Amino acid sequence: MYEVIVIGGGHAGCEASLATARIGHKTLLITGNFNNIADMPCNPSIGGSAKGIVVREIDALGGEMGQNADKSHLQIKMLNSKKGPGVRSLRCQADKTTYPENMLKTLKNTQNLDLKEDLVKEIIVEDNEIKGVITESGERILSKKVIITTGTYLNADILRGHEKHKGGPHGEKPSLYLSESMQEHGLIMRRLKTGTPPRVLKSSIDYSETHEEKGDEELLTFSNFYEPTYEIDKQESCYLTYTNEETHKIILDNLDKCALYSGLIVGIGPRYCPSIEDKVVKFRDKDRHQIFLEPERKGGDEIYVGGFSTTMPEELQEKLVHTMDGLHNAKIVKYGYAIEYDAIDSTELKMTLETKKIKGLYTAGQINGTSGYEEAAAQGLIAGINAALALENKEPLILKRNEAYIGVLVDDLINKGITEPYRLLTSRAEFRLLLRHDNADIRLTEYGRKAGLITDEKYEIFQNKLKAIDELKEELENTKIEATKENNEYLSSKGSSILTGRIVALELLKRPEITIDDIEKLLGKTFDKKAKEQVEISVKYAGYIEKTEKEVEKMLNLENKKIPTDIDYSKVRNIATEARQKFEQVRPLTIGQASRISGVNPSDITMLLVYLKKEYPYE
């Protein structure tokens, strides 16, 4: 008898099983193939805009992805470094060999965690409560909680050209029965689609025809708790090339041959991650599209052709790849394909990622309709933490939209539902200036600690950082900069007006043209690097941070307007039919939540409020 069973060893499954086991609950991770633990069947990168911040959040909550990526990347860089602090985000090229290896090692070395190679056929449910699972090999394993993290494996079809066959990512065995079992227990499933580009042989690429994209010159880490272990000049590069008119012509001439346009695909694909066919068809006036050549593993000979996801038949993929500079003689080692799979309707879930219909059953990752390794890992962690908290009869962990991208992710899934695979974007976060890369630990470490995932050692590192920030702030408040000739010359050289008398260092920092590095120079001191960053941001962007906090207050206000759980939506007059259906389906707990449901208009909320004021005047 286990306390928790996790089905599927992808990014969500790894985080979920590590979380429950580390918190102290006997956990079993069942996965089809140990070689595919923490597998990256698509792009060889972790992080990216918004997603990089999610990785930082996972790290702050005590998850594994951040430090595992730090141990296993080929290149790392800070995106949007020239923009404001609210949108900076890390991205690395992860090594497809060492990332899974390191993760497997961690899983094996974790107490309370057993691993098992098998596929799950059925879930056992009694009185709307989960009791365990039955595997394809016929074993019946009982547990108190089950977390399903099967990614794109449920009823998966691989599509390329006019071919379609049952199969998981890169030829793995799909899970053929679990989806049916879930539906039998009343869960609503839907069909989604995603795709991946071909891989080409590194030695067959002529890099002289492409543009090199290097990693950053600065040492960077996802994790807040470990120092970087790589060498800057040993990072591997990515390379940029372009499609051209010839590429586009071949695609347009052969649209009927690709799976997407031949009508073979019924699942809905993501708009933000379109296949090359889609890009060419939808943006006919564009004469070229960017293609990124990304290394998949250290010293490996497989190169990922990023931006070239395709469902064309193999011979056409050859032809298309050869039209591009650098790839004229490229040898394809793996062809691109699309994959269709079953996903659960995410409005079936509570904010804890537990299903509304079956107590103790959680789902996380791509099965919930998201795309991306980071989104999957984040949900795995949240489902794991909440399963553990439920076992201990403790309050669940629900992150708010102003606290974490993970909060935005879960809130969107549960309230808005999805019509296409969901990717986190900075634009989905209305308070992104608060949800920064640099303060993920400040926002979330305490939650991780409370859940039991932040060790004493990590917690000390965190508290030392907080202390350093406080001390630096105090120092700058109490240190004055003199109006000396040298200082004024320095200020002039920065285009800043000269001092006529001494000035408090923190005040000087408020000048837009003066950075904290300048203050360091003027004072002849060296400050703690992380503290510097926090103090500078809090001083420079105080105005905008304050505005954002006001907006948060408004949201929380709506969040505090509770909707009685016994409300009968059929009695609320004059709301749109769609809104009424959505309200009934989601059954929002607060007006704030109700207002975020997709298809609900402000006027519907007005009507709902009018009804509440009339029917529940004292609430």
Place this chain on the structure above:
Amino acid sequence: MEDTIAAIATSVGVSAINIIKVSGSKAIEVVNSIFKGKDLTKVKGFTINYGFIMDNEETIDEVLVSVFHSPKSYTGEDVVEINSHGGIACTNKILELLLTHGCRLAEPGEFIKRAFLNGKKDLIEAESISDLIEAKNESSRKMGIKGATGEISRLIKNLRDKLLNIIANIEVNIDYPEYEDAIVYTNELLDTSIKEIQDELQKILKQSNIGKMIKDGIKVGIIGKPNVGKSSLLNKLLDEEKAIVTDIEGTTRDIVEGKIILNGITLNLIDTAGIRETDNIVEQIGVEKSKKIIEEADLIIAIFDGSRHLTEEDEEIIKSLQDKKVIALVNKNDLEQKIEIEKLKDFNIIKTSFKNNEGINNIYEEINKMFNLQQIDSGDYTYLSNARQISIVKNAISLTKEIYNSNKLGTPVDLVQIDIQRLWELLGELTGDSYKDELLDEIFSKFCLGK
């Protein structure tokens, strides 16, 4: 459910046909109980039914009754409209009957309130309709119609679309930093876009100030030293056909002595209380009184005696008229002119003879010119006209200034975007497209929603 309300919808006493409107769940049932003709509970919506309103056995009036079924009606509820032909006494009797048969007399604006709450009208439309009902002249009536049909909403929605485009572009820059597809929104680029939006908002505000003028009219003050002919002028103006009402209290705290409609714009002659009663009182209105009038009026008509030299009092009046819209009337042009006319060169001068009825019409022409009234009348009526709307536009303009300035300082575009987002939401409050707690509070306070 809401109770059923009834009211006379036409202005009483003026029209040949009066309409009584009934709205609410029992509207059809109640009217049916006093109606002889078809069974109204069985007729379809959008039908007009001929019959008689009965008080027991007594026939009150011959009527046409229009039936609208919820939600396809003005208020979204069941609505019945009774067209009565028998004059005001009959109409009042019908209303009385309705009230004794289960209706409640509607409060002012209650039909619109219900239409708004039932999602039939957006906020601008609802507010405009109440403007329409309170319209004091033809121009403000037209303006009400523009607002009611959503002209203003469309204008604001266009602006919001523009903002949304900018926001979306900035977001793409953030989310896809490595892709070249989207133009990179720089501070310079933003500069131009924000300027454009600011200009459009300024235009709306400017028009809205005109809108306010259309709605509330122009306050006109008449000043001049004692005995110069203020009361004569007032009487001349009010004797004309253009005068509609005298001795009524205006919308402001001022006492409005008379109203004149000029090209559809109301001229409120202000603060001349008692001026017509006796010339002796006119003599008492001295310079002090004039100053108060100057302060409050949109337009000053200052009267001078052309047959005499300017007095000390006149000079003081001239001094106090700086920065105001002024028409200087030089009266008594039938006599020998002794006035130092060059001292009036900053004003629009009209020479008159009240005695011979000369130059009075020139006053109207001058007012027309000064306030571009002709242009307004032929122009469109796309204005915001109430204080809430105007204050939102004002806030939006100051926000664009803020955005413009921080953008000039080189603040990262993704931060500037925070304010652009706020601007977008602010403008949504005009049309009710943004969801704002305070707005709801405002609505709840306007419309008593308790049980």
